[in-house]
Amino acid sequence: MLRVVLQGRHCLHPASFTSARPLVVSLKFLHTSYACHTSALEEMKEKERAIRPEPLPPKMKMEPFVKNLFRGKIDPHIFAFPELDQGALEIVDDMKLEMEKFLNAENISTFSPGPRISSEFIEKLKQVGIFKANIPKQYGGLELSCTEMIALAEVYAKDLSLFHTLNTHVHYISSLFSNFASEELKEKFLPSLASGDLQIGFALWEENAGVDVSKLNCTADFFGSSFILTGKKKWVCNGGIADKFIVFAAEEKNPIGGVPDVVTCFLVDKHAEGVSARSMDTLGVNGYNAWEVTFDKTVVPMENIIGVQGEGLSILRSLINGKLTLTGAYAGLLRDLLNATVHHAINKETFGKPLIEYHIVQQHLAEAATRIYALESISFMTADLYDNVEDPDIEVETAIVKLHSSETLLFVLQKCMAVLGSDAYLKDKPYERILRDALFSPMVESSADSLRMTIALHCLSHVGKNFQEHVIERRNPLFYPAKALKYMYTKQMKFFDIDPDYKAVVHEHCHPSLETPAELLEKAVILLGRCTEETLVRWGKDIDDQQMNLARLADIAVDLYVSAAVLARSSRALSIGLRNCDTDVNMAFAIGLEASKRVDTTVKLLLDSPYCNNDGNNIKIAETMLHERKYHAPHPLTRNF
Numbered sequence: 352m353l354r355v356v357l358q359g360r361h362c363l364h365p366a367s368f369t370s371a372r373p374l375v376v377s378l379k380f381l382h383t384s385y386a387c388h389t390s391a392l393e394e395m396k397e398k399e400r401a402i403r404p405e406p407l408p409p410k411m412k413m414e415p416f417v418k419n420l421f422r423g424k425i426d427p428h429i430f431a432f433p434e435l436d437q438g439a440l441e442i443v444d445d446m447k448l449e450m451e452k453f454l455n456a457e458n459i460s461t462f463s464p465g466p467r468i469s470s471e472f473i474e475k476l477k478q479v480g481i482f483k484a485n486i487p488k489q490y491g492g493l494e495l496s497c498t499e500m501i502a503l504a505e506v507y508a509k510d511l512s513l514f515h516t517l518n519t520h521v522h523y524i525s526s527l528f529s530n531f532a533s534e535e536l537k538e539k540f541l542p543s544l545a546s547g548d549l550q551i552g553f554a555l556w557e558e559n560a561g562v563d564v565s566k567l568n569c570t571a572d573f574f575g576s577s578f579i580l581t582g583k584k585k586w587v588c589n590g591g592i593a594d595k596f597i598v599f600a601a602e603e604k605n606p607i608g609g610v611p612d613v614v615t616c617f618l619v620d621k622h623a624e625g626v627s628a629r630s631m632d633t634l635g636v637n638g639y640n641a642w643e644v645t646f647d648k649t650v651v652p653m654e655n656i657i658g659v660q661g662e663g664l665s666i667l668r669s670l671i672n673g674k675l676t677l678t679g680a681y682a683g684l685l686r687d688l689l690n691a692t693v694h695h696a697i698n699k700e701t702f703g704k705p706l707i708e709y710h711i712v713q714q715h716l717a718e719a720a721t722r723i724y725a726l727e728s729i730s731f732m733t734a735d736l737y738d739n740v741e742d743p744d745i746e747v748e749t750a751i752v753k754l755h756s757s758e759t760l761l762f763v764l765q766k767c768m769a770v771l772g773s774d775a776y777l778k779d780k781p782y783e784r785i786l787r788d789a790l791f792s793p794m795v796e797s798s799a800d801s802l803r804m805t806i807a808l809h810c811l812s813h814v815g816k817n818f819q820e821h822v823i824e825r826r827n828p829l830f831y832p833a834k835a836l837k838y839m840y841t842k843q844m845k846f847f848d849i850d851p852d853y854k855a856v857v858h859e860h861c862h863p864s865l866e867t868p869a870e871l872l873e874k875a876v877i878l879l880g881r882c883t884e885e886t887l888v889r890w891g892k893d894i895d896d897q898q899m900n901l902a903r904l905a906d907i908a909v910d911l912y913v914s915a916a917v918l919a920r921s922s923r924a925l926s927i928g929l930r931n932c933d934t935d936v937n938m939a940f941a942i943g944l945e946a947s948k949r950v951d952t953t954v955k956l957l958l959d960s961p962y963c964n965n966d967g968n969n970i971k972i973a974e975t976m977l978h979e980r981k982y983h984a985p986h987p988l989t990r991n992f
Contacts, residue, residue, distance in 0.1 A: 415744040418813040423880020430860040432919035433735030461687040462781030465510035477547035490541035497734040504676040505683030511788040512638030519588035531658035552593030554584040571600040580646040590642025613661035625649035635787035678730040678756040692767040719766040728916035754802040803905035862925040868943030875950040910946040
């Protein structure tokens with residue numbers, strides 16, 4: 352039966368709750384009978400067209416949050432943790448429940464061998480309606496928000512092969528066509544993508560380039576009215592079930608230099624002349640269709656260009672920067688793994704009592720739970736910014752979420768393995784497949800080091816003009832002697848001290864029970880602002896060469912963003928009286944205290960660089976290995992007499 356509910360929308364402020372709300376139709380993903388799904392869904396769509404919702408309230412405007420942290424400034428609006436109203440929450444819960452029913456019917460769970468993603472399995476998924484997820488309604492899609500997509504990803508990530516298959520279709524392919532394709536291509540392909548009748552592989556990665564598109568060897572030479580593609584792509588997502596490929600290729604106008612001038616995105620037919628493909632044998636995610644595809648003088652017409660010719664790099668940045676569903680997948684997978692580990696610790700006895708009664712085991716479980724809590728918090732906070740802020744500047748926040756999620760994955764796996772012991776390494780136990788499959792996921796994202804550079808450099812570029820006057824004064828002490836002397840006198844005494852006249856604001860926007868972690872966060876923000884100024888003064892335009900210190904600034908930013916998200920979430924839990932909200936308090940204190948200690952340590956390392964910490968030693972050790980081209984230390988038993 353069709354059900355009409357209130358339009359679901361995140362609420363950043365209490366004022367968002369208004370008496371007049373637009374009405375929309377709750378779209379169900381599934382029905383009890385798959386056979387009647389198509390006709391029922393079409394009937395729902397017809398009724399939805401008859402009930403035209405009023406326009407949603409305008410999105411709010413907000414300055415970039417993390418970038419302003421580098422100025423020592425914190426926006427208190429961030430502490431209104433995102434919230435779905437009852438109608439929207441019911442819709443999300445319905446979709447998750449029906450997706451779980453489908454997975455159970457197919458015997459797909461976190462701890463069972465997943466299916467081989469074949470054409471037959473795709474036919475079953477088409478009945479679910481999952482391919483419609485984020486495609487605009489005018490082309491037959493559901494047009495789900497980022498928040499809804501993350502919540503749904505928590506469910507279908509029970510099998511990572513299934514997740515990566517759907518994520519390629521939903522995030523990369525559907526988003527690419529929805530945002531960058533011409534109207535003609537949208538009309539032609541989006542309805543087929545929404546129904547699942549059309550499957551498209553994503554061809555970007557190469558043997559020697561990875562995701563570094565400045566080194567693409569797959570070239571596109573313009574000839575007549577077409578392009579000639581030549582090259583090889585690896586890790587082509589959904590290659591085995593694809594009808595076509597999205598291919599990023601370089602137009603080498605200057606082949607002597609070896610660097611492409613422009614990168615263009617093409618749509619290539621799988622059965623075109625010169626296209627050959629083979630599957631790749633992988634360690635994990637064995638159900639996933641990862642293929643190697645070769646293009647040998649394949650002809651691609653001009654009308655098959657996606658977006659504007661030569662703007663492939665901007666398309667890629669948009670697709671990769673907006674990818675948050677992976678964090679939902681990690682959260683869902685790690686919760687299942689932690690729950691299984693807790694059951695193991697309860698049922699496993701050693702030295703006459705259950706493992707769970709040992710404090711060291713409790714520490715492992717608590718630390719894993721705390722990291723998952725933090726990951727959930729920043730994921731949904733960032734998704735809310737994406738959904739409800741006008742022209743959101745969240746490239747840095749997205750990079751933080753990706754960095755934290757990949758490191759959380761490895762951290763929680765390590766903690767669970769410590770409790771599971773040898774059971775985690777046995778093939779007849781359900782954990783071994785998770786460990787192998789999970790190792791694949793960080794490889795499809797940017798590396799942790801590149802994400803740290805992205806965070807630090809973007810933030811420093813944003814705030815540089817705010818510190819310009821102070822930087823000039825301190826880098827030219829002979830022209831400003833009074834200020835130079837004043838700074839030398841107060842530097843060591845006050846760097847870690849808070850000005851007594853400073854008026855704290857964070858605790859005013861949090862629950863009173865969270866005053867301590869709120870104060871720790873505010874102090875850390877002030878330290879980051881001072882560190883930013885110190886960094887710009889010390890290295891100026893040469894800051895790009897200070898990767899170790901850039902990484903330290905990025906680590907501070909990650910800790911602060913995580914702390915802010917956790918504070919907002921736990922404050923909301925306390926304010927509305929959620930069940931077990933005392934646990935939220937414990938989480939906020941644990942995360943806040945650890946973050947504060949790490950920030951203090953990191954700040955000291957940055958101030959001591961490069962002579963009073965290990966930076967100089969590490970560089971010299973690495974330079975010697977580069978010179979010797981190997982590990983250069985003599986064997987411990989070596990003698991020279």
